Amino acid sequence: MKYFFAVDLGATSGRTILGRLTEDKVELDELTRFDNPIIEVGGFCYWDLFALYHEVIKGLRKVKEQQIEIQSIGIDTWGVDFVCVGQDGQVLRNPLSYRDLHTVDMMEKYFAEVMPREEVYRRTGIQFMNFNSLFQLYCMRQSRNSAFEHAASFLFMPDALVYLLTGKKICEYTIASTSEMLNPETEDLDEDILKSIGLSRGRFGRMTNPATVAGTLTPEVQKLTGLGAVPVVAVAGHDTASAVAAVPARNRNFAYLSSGTWSLMGIESPKAIINERSYELNFTNEGGIEGTTRFLKNICGMWIYERCRREWPETRSKGHKELQQEAMSLSENHSFINPDDPCFVNPDSMVGAIQTYCREHGCPVPESPAAICRCVFDSLARRYGEIFGYLKEFAPFEIDTLHIIGGGSRNDFLNQLTADACAVPVMAGPQEGTALGNIMLQAKAAGDVKDVWAMRAIIANSVEMKRFEPKNNSK
DSSP states (O other): OEEEEEEEEOSSEEEEEEEEEOSSOEEEEEEEEEEOOOEEETTEEEOOHHHHHHHHHHHHHHHHHTTOOEEEEEEEBOSSOEEEEOTTSOBOSOOBOTTSGGGTTHHHHHHHHTSOHHHHHHHHOOOOOTTSHHHHHHHHHHTTOHHHHHOSEEEEHHHHHHHHHHSOOEEEHHHHGGGTOEETTTTEEOHHHHHHTTOOGGGBOEEEOSSEEEEEOOHHHHHHHSOOSOEEEEOOOBHHHHHHHTOOOSSSOEEEEEESSEEEEEEEESSOOOSHHHHHHTOEEEEOSTTOEEEEEEEEOTHHHHHHHHTOGGGTTSOHHHHHHHHHTSSOOOOOOOTTSGGGSSOSOHHHHHHHHHHHTTOOOOOSHHHHHHHHHHHHHHHHHHHHHHHHHHOSSOOOEEEEESGGGGOHHHHHHHHHHHTSOEEEOOTTHHHHHHHHHHHHHTTSSOSHHHHHHHHHTTOOOEEEOOTTOOO
């Protein structure tokens, strides 16, 4: 039996996890769990990088306390955000959060003044979202942000934590692909795009593929944790890439839905899909493992539901299942929202944003928590069905199954609504897809598994999945 240590950081919380790998099974034990709040100060929203680093150290200390010998460490996080590092190697400032509103209108300004929209998509194949790294960096340059102006290098979030643990600067491929600065043809950052914002390739770490050893713990970290020179592996640093690597599929004829704060729906393609239709529909091409591309669409997911729950003191005594049962017991819903409307990015009141949207679009305005939840679930399922239809157009194979992974895979009601909307069977689980992918990519780096299909076979043998058949399915 071998042990691996995973750090899985989401946009609201984080965890450190111990993975136990035998010849044909993998098991996970959560060591620590902690909040990852957005910090509002000085008119901006930041992440607390050093607090996250401290939580990683705490998790590693637990490993030492339990006298467990780990083979390696892997870190995955959300995408697009980054850290500025000075000439002396020190972090200049906590990183801005993609949910900060400083990039509003910056995307269109960049297209008008720097590089046309069509050219950016041709070079990167990335879905246009105003918080992508490209537009954050452009905004920082325009505003003469002091961290930007004094930065000797830029590190994406998982790479920044790898740097704090090892002293090595890398640019992991999957996380770099979320930036809208990576060219999937050259498999490196696009120098013309970097030049357009006053940067050069040398300001970023060496391009590193998933399942590659980045370095070992520094003497400082060894002293803090009591561990030795443990290798730190560049897993698929983007949490969705790690999650997709863990999809327990038996063959390539599947689509996936990584359901969490965001819903990411796509296929695993042998190469990037960049054409007029993908540009028109604003699909994205992000880095996968073993040379694949994650062709997908970002959809605002359970963020809407979770933000609503914060506003309902009366539901705090209820679990998710009880509230969801109340929602689905209502008669047919006629209130729908577009989950991707900008009004749902970070409103002061998510409930108010939903009610205003329905009012302005001529829908019945949901009032009760159950009615609002039903509106959110039905709207998400409708959006999933729409995106799934587009995926069938693009896929170079027939899609016969949708795999739902992540925390949202536990929502049986939404899973059934999704099966109905997409008209294919839904396989729900594993919930811990990202952590499993992280662990298995460490195992791949160690030579304990051969490739992604061997990884998926072990995961399929280790987890329970639920199957949801579409209603009124003619097949």
